[in-house]
Amino acid sequence: MFKKLPGDETRKLVSTTPDTAVVFRPVVVQTPAIVTIVILAWRVLAGLVRTVIVHPVAVAALVVPVTLTLLYGWRVALIVSTVLASLLIGWYLGDRESFTSCVGWRLLAFWRRIWIYRRHWQPVMVISGLGRHLRGRDYLPRLVRVECDSSADRVTVRMLSGQAVKDWTDRADHLAHGFGAPACRVTIARAGRLVLTFPRSDPLATPLPAVPVPASADVGPVEIGRCEDGTPWRLKVHGTHVLVAGATGAGKGSVIWSTVRALLPAVRAGLVELWALDPKLMELSYGRELFGHRYAATPEECADLLDEAVSVMQKRAARFAGVRRSHVPTVDDPFVLVIVDEVAFLTAYQPDRALRQRITAALATLTTQGRAVGVGVLAALQDPRKEVMNIRNLFPDKIALRLDESEQVDMVLGDGARDRGAHADLISPRPELGAGVGYVRLETSPEPVRVRAAYVSDTDIRAMVAARADWGEAA
Template sequence: MFKKLPGDEAQHLVTTTPDTAVVFRPAVLKTPAIVTIVIFTWRLLAGAVRLLWRYPIASSVAVAPGALSWLYGWQWGIALLVLVPVALTMWRLVDRASFLRLVGWRLLAWWRRVWIYRRHWQPVMIVSGLGRHLRGRDYLPRLVRVTCTSWADLVTVRMLAGQSVKDWSDRIENLAHGFGATSCRVTVARSGRLLLAFPRRDPLAVPLPALPIPAVASVGPVEIGKQEDGTPWRLKVHGTHVLVAGATGAGKGSIIWSTIRGLLPAVRSGLTQIWALDPKLMELSFGRDLFDRYAADPATCADLLEAAVKIMQERAGRFAGVQRNHVPTVDDPFVLVVVDEVAFLTAYQSDKGLKLRISAALATLTTQGRAVGVGVLAALQDPRKDVLSIRNLFPDKIALRLDESEQVDMVLGDGARDRGALADLISPQPDLGAGIAYTRLETSPEPMRARAGYVSDADIRDMVAVFTADTLPLTVEGA
């Protein structure tokens, strides 16, 4: 009448009622105690060796006092506990940089690995959906390494088999709040491994003043600010085109004027010409004496863009079969076309004839200009496709504060916000958020956070005064 079930006899059934589910206990295989002890001992030894290998300094600090006390007496252990902190404190006061590089960041990484990430790893992975609980067992991504820098924790993770980068980038908010950070950024370290960046502080919270005018004439990359990791933010303008998008008051002027400021020695030496298009008559007109050509009304802007196209085509005819890349010279200088608000000329222009001329000239410059030394630096507020249909023709893109989360991917490309480019969350307060941006370069698809120096009206007046006084240095890079 009853079928024999695996793991139990029929008499152990809970009920024989036909309409009741059959409940039975599975067979249990008892593991010998010696096997359990061997496995536990092996895991304990492997974990100790791995801990010593990855954190030799932190392990030595923890083990050395106990070893000395056991070998030579408790007095030596106490002495070591007193002398080591004093020696480390003196080292930190004398040479803080080397102390942090060799000891400080490693100790901090060990502490945060144990107290922050390892302690919360299992619940964060399970709750966020990055781990799996199957048949009574947790399958978790592996926490490989924790490295500390001056501003963030860099956590290397080995993904579970079958996971993708999108699985992690969709859960950056879960990860950030789970580990007590303000944000999280996901980058690919190598196949199967990710690098998660959890900021501990914001190194860009304080506004940056205008950077000094360079002493060497160069077409770039131009230093315009500071990156989140503390390194200089250098913007490439020669050999590329740059699109800057940001809401009103986000700091587009800081990027434009910092770029112009960095190119002034090259302008004075004849290696660079700056052509400015200022349809709003508010931003670039303040320093019009710095530009080789300046236009404000739409008709003049169209003429200026078409003149740049003629120079581009003339150079292409001369360079064809001779050279593939442009080298700035006095005879063939690098021409940077700066457009303050490109949407005024492309989307909001009522004259259809001018609109077509301007759009065609911009499309020609952005598709053919960089190889012959004609670059475009364009800024706009609304990054939608119907406002600027050629936004994908700009290899390098910069997103300042934006109004909507969808606009981040419009500017920086699909998936940029999921990887941590939270341009829509930048503070609208000028002191806190102006000039902060996320950039995505042609050579690196991963977004990078930085802040441009603020070039005030007084700084622009000084630039004009220095430029017109002919006192800029004439040293040419490579001379």
């Protein structure tokens, strides 16, 4: 009646109750106990070694007292622990920065790895759809490393085979709320690995005072604010072109005036010339003395000044041809920075069609040929749509301040920028919270960086104008 087959599958079963479900037992493979023990022991050993390598400070803080207690008793362990704690407190009071860098952030990373990320890893991965539950087993992305600094956690993960970066960027909100963070940004570490950045606090929540005028003349990347990780934000203007997009009151003036302020020593040394186009007659006119006769306000004057910049560029290109491939600022050939406030007024809203085409052609010529010979463009606009600014892709470096619509983020920073965490449309419209805050996408990296430009007040601009007048008198 019965026939034994692999897996004890029952065949030719005759039942008097046809409605009864027939249950078949699956194949059961008996694994030798020694194999199971070896595998478990290897996993435990590998986990311990990995923990020691990744978290040496936290492991030492736990292992040293326990070892001393077992070897010499609790009194010796208490004395040694007290001495070490006193030394650490003295180190913290004497040099807080080095202490937090070597000890503090490592201990915090160890704690947050265990209490925040490891504890919630499985439910967050499964519910967000980044994990898979197949045949009674959970397949989860691997939590590789957790690093902390003063403002954020950086979590390195290894994706499951077959996953794409878009799978993670589409679920950034799920990850942020799942781990109790206000936001989550996804960046690529290398093939198969991602870095998830979870901010703990916002170092850019308060306005920044104007950056002091540099002591030396430098046209390299100039400091104009601060990045989200607390490091100075240095904007490259020589050898590139920069487009700044933001709604009214987003802080475009902060970017422009901070750049002008940082270049003042180079202007005094004759290594930089600032040319200003101010069709709104509001922003740059307050410090027009800084630009001398290179200041234009009416559309006709703006067109003439742009044509003059093109002429300077073409003359330099003719002299540099076959001699040099890059520009080094000198007194004879200074770096020329053309600053255009509200460029859309000249390229899209200008009623004179011939004048509009002339300005657009000059800007296109400068942005395609100017940076190799030391002529750069720093342009600001409110509306980044293609029909408003059809040459926006000619600007290698772009800055997105507060924008009105989510679609505008990708218009400024490129496709996929918002999915990678550039939420420029969510920046607060309150000046004290959001003015000058934005995201930067550089030519050399597709990943957006959150920054805030320093606020240059009217008093600061008047002081800059007065200093410029003193230079003229001294000359």
